[in-house]
Amino acid sequence: MKINISNLSEGTHTYQLSTSAEKLGLGSNLIGEVGAHVTLEKSINQFFLNVHASVKGVFVCDRCVRDYEETVSAEFTSVYSWDQDETMDEKDDYYVLSQDQNIIDISDSVKEYVTLAVPLKLLCNTPECEIPLHVEKEEQTIDPRWEKLKVLKQSKGHL
Numbered sequence: 001m002k003i004n005i006s007n008l009s010e011g012t013h014t015y016q017l018s019t020s021a022e023k024l025g026l027g028s029n030l031i032g033e034v035g036a037h038v039t040l041e042k043s044i045n046q047f048f049l050n051v052h053a054s055v056k057g058v059f060v061c062d063r064c065v066r067d068y069e070e071t072v073s074a075e076f077t078s079v080y081s082w083d084q085d086e087t088m089d090e091k092d093d094y095y096v097l098s099q100d101q102n103i104i105d106i107s108d109s110v111k112e113y114v115t116l117a118v119p120l121k122l123l124c125n126t127p128e129c130e131i132p133l134h135v136e137k138e139e140q141t142i143d144p145r146w147e148k149l150k151v152l153k154q155s156k157g158h159l
């Protein structure tokens with residue numbers, strides 16, 4: 001997922017990049033084409049990139065254990081510059097370009113952000129989604145902090 005920045009005029013440029021999930025080295029539950037829509041703003045000494053990436057995910061639902069598909073998408077910004085600027089907003093990913101560099105490769109950033117965008121709790125969100133009957137419900141465990149409080153309350157009651 002590369003952008004050629006040589007002889008790029010100042011202003012806004014947009015790109016639609018794609019590669020395969022496999023090439024990008026994404027996890028096995030992310031498959032097919034990874035698309036990235038890039039808005040690049042070039043100013044005198046830096047490139048500001050806004051990237052919106054998405055890929056198809058195939059997951060197993062945590063609740064009903066069915067396979068389901070869901071698009072995983074991530075949005076992030078990156079700044080590429082020839083100058084090192086320590087006052088940069090820390091929220092942005094900041095990359096220093098070498099003087100003769102004319103390619104920006106966003107592959108690693110896309111990989112990182114898409115991987116982070118995979119939900120921790122995987123739910124298929126279908127109306128049929130239910131915990132299978134043969135799977136016993138996990139016993140509700142009480143938060144140890146609440147347990148302590150309960151004991152405290154009880155002992156106070158005895159006073």
Ligand SMILES: [Zn+2]
Pocket residue numbers: 061062063064065066123124125126128129130
């Ligand atoms: Zn489900």
